Amino acid sequence: MNRSQLYIHIKQTYGTDPEFLWQKYPNYAVFRHDDNHKWYAIVMNVPRGTVGLTGEGMVDVLNLKLDPNLIDDLRTRPGFAPGYHMNKMHWVSIVLDGLVADEEIVNLLDMSHQATR
Template structure:
């Protein structure tokens, strides 16, 4: 398991970027590439039922870009869902309460690489 704070710390140390808060009214923030400004990670607090869960709680999810070739396999993993509020063909949502730390790091790395330009990397 990885906490929101641990995930944020990993991103900051690994990619040298700070969180960006594009919406004043939402409890959400993104991480962008320094050069292209493209998002590679979106953190949101949402009702669990938005992911089809039978829960009445607010959870933290991380949206990441995932390779199409891996998407179906990833969706079989506990805590990984079609992306909430993003293109479901290219993005996935991870329930942070259930995210495996190592898998999350690998998926963040893949999302970073999938959304960047060569000069971003």
């Protein structure tokens, strides 16, 4: 799943549009609940090395808030990293490079949406 597909899925499923909060980081998109304003997803483009990847350049990541026990298991798998620029106990980063199946991303996104209700 790429950034554009993710935005479409989030809009269709949760009715949420991306918010671009930082002028310094125009590609960082926050998704939050309308009622309580809690964030449930953040999409960022970060240097590959910050999420444990080799090579030069940037990569899109999706940060989700999940159960800490699940996060511990996910971080042992390719395509997952500690939540970039977030609380590492409660957030996980998913690299949006095709390594993690779309279905799994959708399921984890739903868990994050529910966890932040």
